[in-house]
Amino acid sequence: xxxxxxxxxxxxxxxxxxxxxxxxxxxxxxxxxxxxxxxxxxxxxxxxxxxxxxxxxxxxxxxxxxxxxxxxxxxxxxxxxxxxxxxxxxxxxxxxxxxxxxxxxxxxxxxxxxxxxxxxxxxxxxxxxxxxxxxxxxxxxxxxxxxxxxxxxxxxxxxxxxxxxxxxxxxxxxxx
Amino acid sequence: xxxxxxxxxxxxxxxxxxxxxxxxxxxxxxxxxxxxxxxxxxxxxxxxxxxxxxxxxxxxxxxxxxxxxxxxxxxxxxxxxxxxxxxxxxxxxxxxxxxxxxxxxxxxxxxxxxxxxxxxxxxxxxxxxxxxxxxxxxxxxxxxxxxxxxxxxxxxxxxxxxxxxxxxxxxxxxxxxxxxx
Numbered sequence: 583x584x585x586x587x588x589x590x591x592x593x594x595x596x597x598x599x600x601x602x603x604x605x606x607x608x609x610x611x612x613x614x615x616x617x618x619x620x621x622x623x624x625x626x627x628x629x630x631x632x633x634x635x636x637x638x639x640x641x642x643x644x645x646x647x648x649x650x651x652x653x654x655x656x657x658x659x660x661x662x663x664x665x666x667x668x669x670x671x672x673x674x675x676x677x678x679x680x681x682x683x684x685x686x687x688x689x690x691x692x693x694x695x696x697x698x699x700x701x702x703x704x705x706x707x708x709x710x711x712x713x714x715x716x717x718x719x720x721x722x723x724x725x726x727x728x729x730x731x732x733x734x735x736x737x738x739x740x741x742x743x744x745x746x747x748x749x750x751x752x753x754x755x756x757x758x
Numbered sequence: 759x760x761x762x763x764x765x766x767x768x769x770x771x772x773x774x775x776x777x778x779x780x781x782x783x784x785x786x787x788x789x790x791x792x793x794x795x796x797x798x799x800x801x802x803x804x805x806x807x808x809x810x811x812x813x814x815x816x817x818x819x820x821x822x823x824x825x826x827x828x829x830x831x832x833x834x835x836x837x838x839x840x841x842x843x844x845x846x847x848x849x850x851x852x853x854x855x856x857x858x859x860x861x862x863x864x865x866x867x868x869x870x871x872x873x874x875x876x877x878x879x880x881x882x883x884x885x886x887x888x889x890x891x892x893x894x895x896x897x898x899x900x901x902x903x904x905x906x907x908x909x910x911x912x913x914x915x916x917x918x919x920x921x922x923x924x925x926x927x928x929x930x931x932x933x934x935x936x937x938x939x
Contacts, residue, residue, distance in 0.1 A: 601918055602816045607883050611910045612917035619914070627873075632859070634875030637882065639855055640782045641848025644818040648849060652856035660853060668845060671817025675825040676837050682811055693936055695814055697929030700899040701921070702814075703891045704906025710884030711911040717876035724877040731881025736888060743782050745878045753874025754867060 588655050588662055590621065595647060595666035600674065604702035606644045606667075611705075611712040613650065623654045630717040638746050644668070724758045764831040765797070767839045773797055774824050774843030779851075785820040785844075799827060820844065898935075902928050 594616055602609040610633065617623045624632075632653060636646035644667060651663025685691045718724035731745040752758050765773075773796075777788045786809075793800045800808065812822035821844055828840030862868040894900055906924055909915040 597918070600816050601921055602818075603814070603921070605813065606818050607886060609917060610883070611914070615914055615916065630876040630880070631863075631869075631872040634872055634877070634879045635855055635859060636852070637879035638782075638875050639848070639851050640780060641778050641851060642781065642785050642818045642820045642844065644821060645848055645852050648852040649856055649859070652853065653859075657853060660856060661849070664845065664849060668817070668821055668841065671815070672821060672825045672837065672841055675812065675815055675817065675822040676829055676834065678815060679811065679826045679829060683807075689936060690933070693933035694929050696936065697932040698814065698925060699890075700894055700902040701906045701924055701928055703887060703894060704903035705910060705917075706883065706887035706890060707903070708907045708910035710880060710887050711907075713876070713880035713883055717873070717880045721873075724873065727874060727877040728881040728884070731878045732885045732888070735882065735885035742784065742882055745881065746875055749874035749876075749878030750871045751874065753870035753872065753877075756866065756870045758870060758874045758877055 588658060591651055591655055591659055592662050592666040595651075595663050596670055599667045599670040602671065603698055604705045606642075606646065608702060608705040608709055610646070610709045613646075614712055614716065617650060617654070626716040627719065628653070630713055633713060634717070634746075634749075638743075638750070721758060723752060727752060727758060761831060764836075765799070767832060767836065769797075770828060770831065770836060771839050771843040774828075774840045775847050778820075778844045779847045781820075789820050789823060793823075793827065799830075898931060902931075 598609055598612065614626070614629055618626050618629055629650075632649045633646050636643070636649050639645055644664075647667045648660045648664050652660035655662065682691065714725075714728050718728055727745075727749045731742075731749070734740055734745055735742055749758070773792050777792050778785055780788045790805055790809075794802055794805050808826055809819065809823060812826060813819045815822060821841065824840040824844040825837045828836035828838070830836070832839070859872075863872075891903070894903060902924065906920060909920045909924070910917065
């Protein structure tokens with residue numbers, strides 16, 4: 583394992599930590615861009631597979647960061663990626679948290695929040711699109727699993743884990 | 759600075775560890791149950807307020823939540839302990855999963871399962887986006903969401919560049935828009 587890779591992982595996630603508005607899911611396209619297109623660390627299919635595994639595991643959806651780090655840099659890569667992704671945003675939450683409550687009725691605070699909301703929605707939708715295109719890759723069963731998940735989550739109160747289970751089962755039969 | 763009702767650090771750690779390890783398909787429902795109903799650390803409204811903030815700032819929302827709740831009771835130490843509770847147990851799971859994946863990635867059965875999981879997980883992200891999209895109002899908000907979408911999904915612009923251009927524009931627009939009302 584060369585240290586350059588660990589340094590790249592840590593510095594990438596440390597920056598992402600502070601710009602990941604909308605959470606980890608919304609910044610997946612940027613991780614895809616960096617891991618697949620820029621660094622060529624893995625294929626697009628591998629990226630989405632790891633994302634699928636992270637979703638099936640318990641824990642915050644930040645888990646995908648650890649899996650990506652593990653794939654590139656082993657245990658050290660996983661831990662370092664985690665720390666780099668968690669610490670800067672946590673420091674931000676700690677210091678800004680108190681202040682934000684104090685200024686909750688100030689117009690600038692409201693403008694910042696209102697201004698970032700539509701960007702977050704666009705980001706999340708982009709994330710869903712990038713992941714769908716990468717995961718489904720011309721398989722119509724895969725597109726059906728993705729579409730079915732959207733419909734079930736939007737229209738029913740079924741736990742999302744059921745959708746992951748059905749996807750995994752169809753995959754196990756080799757149909758996806 | 760510690761409040762009289764502050765739970766001991768060990769309880770803080772255990773509560774968040776339990777949330778994160780039960781959080782299959784998202785930690786949020788478990789976090790709400792633990793904070794509001796089980797431990798009664800936050801009222802329903804306090805939780806909603808705090809979560810809106812944690813959702814909106816950068817970083818994973820439930821991770822931010824643990825930092826904020828920890829800080830309420832024990833300052834920086836509380837934040838650190840709650841954060842560790844949220845992150846240590848799933849880290850162990852992820853290391854095991856990573857090893858498992860490396861071992862079985864070439865088995866056709868596991869490849870199929872991983873593909874199926876990936877397809878369903880992509881659907882989860884799409885539905886989160888659609889649910890959040892319901893809160894948009896007015897043509898400009900839709901336009902801003904559309905431009906952000908196109909920049910990332912279609913043009914594959916780095917996130918940092920997109921935000922550097924669009925965030926100031928969008929905040930400035932909302933500033934003037936809110937002032938006019």
